[in-house]
Amino acid sequence: KQQQQQHHPATNWSDAKRTYRLVLQAATTIPQLFDHVISGMVISVGALTKAVQTEAEDALVDWIRVQNNDSSRLERLGQTFLDLFRNYRGKRRVILPLLKTIDILLNKTNRGLLLLDPLLLLPVLNNNDNDATNNNRQTTTTTSSCYSTQLLDLIQMEIQRSSAGSTDVHRLFAATNVVLGLLRSTTTTTATTNKDDDTTQQQQQQQQQYINTKIFEFLLQYLLHHDYPRVRKHTADHLYVRLLELDTTTNDDDVLSDNKDQIYHLLLQGQWELEYINHGDLCYELAKLLHVTSFRRDDNNEIQQQKKKTANNNNNDDFNSYACLVKESL
Numbered sequence: 060k061q062q063q064q065q066h067h068p069a070t071n072w073s074d075a076k077r078t079y080r081l082v083l084q085a086a087t088t089i090p091q092l093f094d095h096v097i098s099g100m101v102i103s104v105g106a107l108t109k110a111v112q113t114e115a116e117d118a119l120v121d122w123i124r125v126q127n128n129d130s131s132r133l134e135r136l137g138q139t140f141l142d143l144f145r146n147y148r149g150k151r152r153v154i155l156p157l158l159k160t161i162d163i164l165l166n167k168t169n170r171g172l173l174l175l176d177p178l179l180l181l182p183v184l185n186n187n188d189n190d191a192t193n194n195n196r197q198t199t200t201t202t203s204s205c206y207s208t209q210l211l212d213l214i215q216m217e218i219q220r221s222s223a224g225s226t227d228v229h230r231l232f233a234a235t236n237v238v239l240g241l242l243r244s245t246t247t248t249t250a251t252t253n254k255d256d257d258t259t260q261q262q263q264q265q266q267q268q269y270i271n272t273k274i275f276e277f278l279l280q281y282l283l284h285h286d287y288p289r290v291r292k293h294t295a296d297h298l299y300v301r302l303l304e305l306d307t308t309t310n311d312d313d314v315l316s317d318n319k320d321q322i323y324h325l326l327l328q329g330q331w332e333l334e335y336i337n338h339g340d341l342c343y344e345l346a347k348l349l350h351v352t353s354f355r356r357d358d359n360n361e362i363q364q365q366k367k368k369t370a371n372n373n374n375n376d377d378f379n380s381y382a383c384l385v386k387e388s389l
Contacts, residue, residue, distance in 0.1 A: 101157050141183070179206050181205060241270060275351045279354050294331075
């Protein structure tokens with residue numbers, strides 16, 4: 060018995076580093092456990108305890124690096140993420156860790172390439188999700204069916220339709236990070252240089268250009284135009300950093316077109332933290348610079364006027380705000 064214990068030591072399940080790797084190994088060998096294991100890992104990566112979060116993150120990243128040669132398993136991982144969005148819409152305890160997990164994976168590399176890049180442009184089925192069809196979606200089959208657009212649509216629905224999603228600052232920040240992580244240069248979407256693949260490369264470049272446009276539309280409509288000054292400022296700052304990263308690494312203007320300096324200046328110097336009197340005009344100017352033709356200043360001004368009237372009706376009492384204190388201090 061002593062010899063058996065030496066050759067087969069008992070597993071210490073309190074050791075997070077070993078436990079997470081064993082669980083992920085089970086997901087690899089037992090397909091029926093895959094979705095459940097990945098769901099548990101997502102919750103662990105978004106855990107409140109730093110030690111648990113770190114061990115879960117390291118184990119998941121190492122596992123994906125090993126599985127990166129298996130495209131079918133990577134596709135299933137991505138599909139599990141989409142299913143979690145659909146099945147737990149509005150549930151903060153799942154959605155927030157899920158956003159954090161995707162954000163982490165979008166910034167991890169494997170042999171010099173970003174970890175999830177092989178997944179982002181893959182075609183994905185809609186899974187007969189009725190909510191996935193919305194008025195703003197394009198009908199083009201070659202661009203609207205890839206993984207990035209599916210993920211972006213689900214994040215948009217999470218913020219737009221969830222009563223808590225539009226006011227939960229932490230969830231909004233996490234969503235901003237993921238959406239910006241999907242922003243890519245159209246000249247670096249493929250690593251192949253074979254002349255026979257020129258058509259495929261061109262299609263992928265068109266796909267990424269379409270995705271970038273949808274990202275800008277999403278940011279302008281939901282985050283840069285948000286009621287909370289903190290959300291607008293966070294989005295503007297992080298969009299500036301992301302665009303600067305792309306400009307530095309690719310040395311081209313495919314994302315910013317010909318208005319790079321003006322865009323940088325507007326994101327940095329625009330007073331995004333002010334009340335909603337001015338930020339609609341800022342969004343409109345930014346939309347013109349980014350060539351986002353779908354953004355309408357008049358429509359958004361009407362929305363803001365309705366919000367302003369509602370706020371005024373709810374704040375008839377001067378003591379409901381800090382305005383009276385400011386007046387008294389003067």
